[in-house]
Amino acid sequence: MSLSPVHFIAVPLLAAFLIPIIGRFSKELVKIIPGIVLLYLSYVAISLFPVALDKPIIEVLSGWQPPFGISLVYGPLAAFLTALITLMGFVIWIYSYKFIIRKPIEKYYMLFMLLITGSTGIILTGDIFNMFVFLEITAIAAYSLTAFLRDKDGAEAAFKYLLIGSFASAFFLLAVMLLYANTGTLNIAEIASKIDTVSMSTRVLILILFLVGLGIEAELFPLNGWAPDAYSQAPSPIGAAFGGIVVKAAIYALMRLVFLLFNFSEVFHFLLIMGIITMIIAEMSAMKQHQIKRMLAFSSIGQMGLVVIAFGVGTSDSVQAGLFQMFNHAVIKALLFFAAGYLVFHSGSKNISALDGLGREKPITSFFFALGALAIIGLPPFAGFWSKLYVLVSVADSGLITAVVLVLIASVIEAVYYLRVVSRLYFNIEIKTESEVRKTPASGIFAMGVLALVIVAVGIYPDYLWNILKPAAEELVNKAEYIRIALLK
Amino acid sequence: MVYYISGILLILIGMYAVLTKKNIIKIVIGLSIIGSGLNLLLIAIGYVKDATAPIFSNDTLKAADMVDPVPQALVLTAIVIGFGVTAVALALVIRLYDHHKTLNINKIRQLKW
Numbered sequence: 001m002s003l004s005p006v007h008f009i010a011v012p013l014l015a016a017f018l019i020p021i022i023g024r025f026s027k028e029l030v031k032i033i034p035g036i037v038l039l040y041l042s043y044v045a046i047s048l049f050p051v052a053l054d055k056p057i058i059e060v061l062s063g064w065q066p067p068f069g070i071s072l073v074y075g076p077l078a079a080f081l082t083a084l085i086t087l088m089g090f091v092i093w094i095y096s097y098k099f100i101i102r103k104p105i106e107k108y109y110m111l112f113m114l115l116i117t118g119s120t121g122i123i124l125t126g127d128i129f130n131m132f133v134f135l136e137i138t139a140i141a142a143y144s145l146t147a148f149l150r151d152k153d154g155a156e157a158a159f160k161y162l163l164i165g166s167f168a169s170a171f172f173l174l175a176v177m178l179l180y181a182n183t184g185t186l187n188i189a190e191i192a193s194k195i196d197t198v199s200m201s202t203r204v205l206i207l208i209l210f211l212v213g214l215g216i217e218a219e220l221f222p223l224n225g226w227a228p229d230a231y232s233q234a235p236s237p238i239g240a241a242f243g244g245i246v247v248k249a250a251i252y253a254l255m256r257l258v259f260l261l262f263n264f265s266e267v268f269h270f271l272l273i274m275g276i277i278t279m280i281i282a283e284m285s286a287m288k289q290h291q292i293k294r295m296l297a298f299s300s301i302g303q304m305g306l307v308v309i310a311f312g313v314g315t316s317d318s319v320q321a322g323l324f325q326m327f328n329h330a331v332i333k334a335l336l337f338f339a340a341g342y343l344v345f346h347s348g349s350k351n352i353s354a355l356d357g358l359g360r361e362k363p364i365t366s367f368f369f370a371l372g373a374l375a376i377i378g379l380p381p382f383a384g385f386w387s388k389l390y391v392l393v394s395v396a397d398s399g400l401i402t403a404v405v406l407v408l409i410a411s412v413i414e415a416v417y418y419l420r421v422v423s424r425l426y427f428n429i430e431i432k433t434e435s436e437v438r439k440t441p442a443s444g445i446f447a448m449g450v451l452a453l454v455i456v457a458v459g460i461y462p463d464y465l466w467n468i469l470k471p472a473a474e475e476l477v478n479k480a481e482y483i484r485i486a487l488l489k
Numbered sequence: 490m491v492y493y494i495s496g497i498l499l500i501l502i503g504m505y506a507v508l509t510k511k512n513i514i515k516i517v518i519g520l521s522i523i524g525s526g527l528n529l530l531l532i533a534i535g536y537v538k539d540a541t542a543p544i545f546s547n548d549t550l551k552a553a554d555m556v557d558p559v560p561q562a563l564v565l566t567a568i569v570i571g572f573g574v575t576a577v578a579l580a581l582v583i584r585l586y587d588h589h590k591t592l593n594i595n596k597i598r599q600l601k602w
Contacts (some may be wrong), residue, residue, distance in 0.1 A: 129563055136570045143577055152588040156597055159513070159581045166520045166574055167507070170500075173527050173567060177560075181534045186559070 003044050005059050005074040008082055008120040011037055016113035023106030030106045031097060034113055038090040041116075045083035052079035053471055056485050058126075066126065066487055067187035073126040073486045076471035080323065081123045081252055088244040088330055089116050091447050095338050096237045098441035108148060108235075114141035115241060119249035126486050128176050129186045131253060135172060135217070138246055139165045145241075146234045157229035164216055164226045172213030175206045179261075189486035192260040192479060207262045210254070217250030219301045220308065221278035228285075231297030232350070236341025239293060243300045243337065244330035251304065251326070255311050255319075259476055260483075265314075272312030276406050279305030283413040291350045292340050295417060296333065299376065302410060303329040309403060310391045318394035320473035324466065325387040328458070332376045332384055335451040339369035342440045343425075352421055359426035365440050366425045368448040373418040375455045378411060383458035390466075492533035499526030512592050513585065517578045524571035528564045535560030 015037045023030045051057060056075035060066065074082075089112075096108070118138030125131050143165065147158035180186055182202060183194040195203065216223040231239045258267055279302045286298035307329065310322030342365045347354040359366040375382035378389075388411065395403050458465055475482065499522055506519025535557030541550070543558035582592070589597050 129566070133566060133570065136574070140573055140577055143581070147581060147584065150584070155581055155584040155588060159578070159585060162574070162578050162581060163507070163516065163520070166523075166578075169570075169574075170523050170527060174530075177527070177531050177534060180560070180563075 003048055005048065005057055005072045005078075005082075005124055006061070007044050008041060008086070008124060009072075009117055011041060012113040012117045012120075016110050016117065019106050019110045019113065027105060030109055034109045035090070035093045035097070037113065038086055038093050038116070041086040041120075042083070042090050045079070045086045048074070049079050049083060052076055056475075058486060058488055060488075067185050067190035070125065070127040070130050071187070071486065072124045073189075073482075074124060075475045075482070075485065077252075077323075077473075077475045078123050080468065080472045081248060082120050084327060084330055085116065085119050085123070085245050085248065088334060089241070091334065091450055092237045092241050092244070094443050094450075095240075095341075095447035096235075097443040099235070099237055099341060099444060108145070111141045111145050111148075112238075112241070114138075115145065115245065119245045122249040122253050126188055127186050128179065128188050128191065131188075132169070132172055132176055135214075135250075135253070136169055138249065139169065139217070142230070142242065142246055145238045146230045148235055148238070149233065151233070153229075154233040157226075157233035161226040161230045164223070168213045168216035168223075170213075171209045175209035175213060178202065178206050178209070187486070188256070188260060189483045193483050193487070195261050203262060207258075207267065210257055214250050214254040214257070217246065218254050218308075219247055219278070219304045220274055221281055221301075221305070224278070224282075224301050227301055228289075228294045228297040231300065232291055232293035236293070236337050236344070239296070239341075240334035240337040243333040247300070247304060248326055248330060251307060251311075255476060258311075260479055263314075263479060268312050268314040270312075271308055272400070272403065275305045275308030275310075275312050276403055277305075278302070278308065279410045280406060283410045283417075287413055287417045289417075290352055292344065292352050292355065292421065293337070293350060295352065295421070296336055296340060299336075299414065299418075300329070300333050302414065303333065303376070305410075306388070306391060306407065309407065310394065313395055313398050313400070314477075315394060315398065316473050316477045317397065318391070319476055320466070320469045321387065321390035321394045323469045323472055324462075325391055327465065327469075328375075328383045328387045328455075331451055331454050331458075332372050332382075335368060335372040335448055335455065336376065338444065338448050338451070339365050339372060342444055343369060346440075352424065355421065355424050357425075362440065364445055365448070368452055370422045370425065371452050371455065373422050375459070377415045377418055381456065381459050383455045383462070385459065386462040386466075492529060492536065496526050496530030496533055499523070499529060502526075511594050513582050513594055513597075514579075514592060516594070517575060517582060520578065521571060521575050524567070524574075528567055528571075531560045531564050531567065 015033055019030055052074050053076050059072035061070050114137055118134045121134030122131055125134060143158050143162045146161055147154045179191055182198045183191050185191055219227050231242060282298045282302035282305060286295050289295040289298060307322050307325050310318045310325060343355055343358060344350050346362055347358060375384040378384045392404055392407060503519045503522030503526060507516050510516055537556045540554055540556045543555040585597060586592060
């Protein structure tokens with residue numbers, strides 16, 4: 001059987017359909033199948049990576065040549081992001097293996113598989129309506145997973161998310177419709193080659209609709225009201241999946257469309273300003289939070305703000321730095337959510353104040369949390385340092401000193417609230433009398449260990465990853481090349 | 490033209506319902522009205538005056554006599570997606586009612602920014 005990008009969509013989708021049926025016979029098999037699927041997908045992603053770097057793969061589905069049929073475009077950027085998503089998915093599965101013990105276990109894994117299908121679909125598809133469909137698959141899985149714990153707040157967070165998400169998809173569909181009415185095609189590359197014939201006012205209208213539609217999933221200010229609720233009420237591995245998978249797919253879609261269809265400089269200025277506002281507001285809100293997962297959610301929004309700043313600068317270097325930051329955000333935020341999940345579980349409360357002295361009782365989990373916190377602030381031996389540095393350098397290269405200053409201020413705020421939690425973990429040791437000893441399962445420690453290792457390894461050898469990102473960034477910036485490749489010319 | 494206007498009107502009516510109604514069932518109905526409006530608008534884009542359905546039912550039909558089939562295919566997909574979203578929304582409404590014993594959205598707000 002030859003490997004093909006179609007597997008990224010077909011295999012998890014098939015697994016999602018089979019899991020409820022298999023669940024009738026064996027609960028244990030249900031837990032194992034997603035792991036096998038994600039391991040296989042990671043294998044496909046890694047073995048196709050060099051192929052895509054060499055020459056992008058265009059997968060034509062059911063014999064209809066582009067621009068008429070739906071095609072999958074698997075270039076360096078898509079290869080990088082699918083590899084990131086499938087590997088993150090695998091780590092999240094390892095963590096979930098012992099963490100999710102609540103009853104409708106087959107539903108959890110089914111929805112998780114759908115989340116993977118939708119996110120990889122958004123990244124791979126070369127057809128804009130198909131992108132809408134995958135966006136909806138992702139969104140529906142995400143709504144349901146938010147409410148997975150069946151508690152009061154979970155249902156409310158999920159409903160809020162659904163309300164905002166439905167608005168987003170309505171706007172997205174409207175934008176797709178306007179594009180089709182004006183260009184007569186749905187293939188993204190074909191649209192990009194014809195977009196200059198569309199009048200400027202229509203283009204701006206379409207851009208606004210896309211910004212609202214995708215900005216909601218990508219957590220842009222002021223459309224991110226759903227994020228803190230959804231992150232804090234969903235099970236912890238799903239918080240990691242939102243930050244590591246869903247948001248990445250959405251920001252990819254937004255950036256791909258902006259670079260292909262709306263690449264005039266005002267748009268990039270706008271993105272830059274929105275990124276700065278998002279980052280500052282999110283970091284200040286994170287400062288005020290009393291619950292650890294809400295704090296992480298706001299910090300996640302802030303990090304996405306930094307990514308948008310990097311894309312907003314719009315040069316090849318800054319895009320590369322933005323992709324690096326996306327990678328780091330996925331890995332580090334997942335580690336923080338994993339550790340926070342068990343810290344919340346051990347302390348029995350979601351509040352930061354309940355974490356006093358856990359550093360002594362739960363040394364391993366606390367250590368991982370502290371490592372993640374230091375990495376995301378951007379201290380030198382860890383991965384977060386390099387991406388922040390590269391983003392700042394690329395912003396400074398474009399002469400935007402104000403932006404550099406604002407990002408640095410936001411970083412200071414970030415350091416304050418993360419170190420506050422870390423200091424509570426290690427230095428507030430007074431209380432804690434009996435407290436039943438609940439051990440962190442091996443699967444959780446293993447998942448966190450892998451992520452911590454990646455953070456340190458990338459921190460020490462950033463050049464390796466940095467070089468991989470170069471062709472990906474160039475693919476995103478180079479519009480003409482994408483059109484040529486995707487249309488098989 | 491009348492299809493365009495009615496499609497846009499439906500979207501606006503739906504948005505009005507979502508933004509102003511307090512009852513969460515009405516909000517879900519509003520969402521589904523937005524969806525219907527979008528679907529109507531999409532069909533209207535592909536409509537050609539006096540044209541027939543895009544099926545080669547007899548030999549005399551030419552492609553120029555038919556409406557654009559692409560929007561129709563899109564709308565079928567969009568309807569199914571809308572159905573799925575509405576089902577999830579109603580399931581969440583049931584669960585919210587179980588927990589809060591009310592459908593008034595002002596009384597449900599516990600989470601805040």
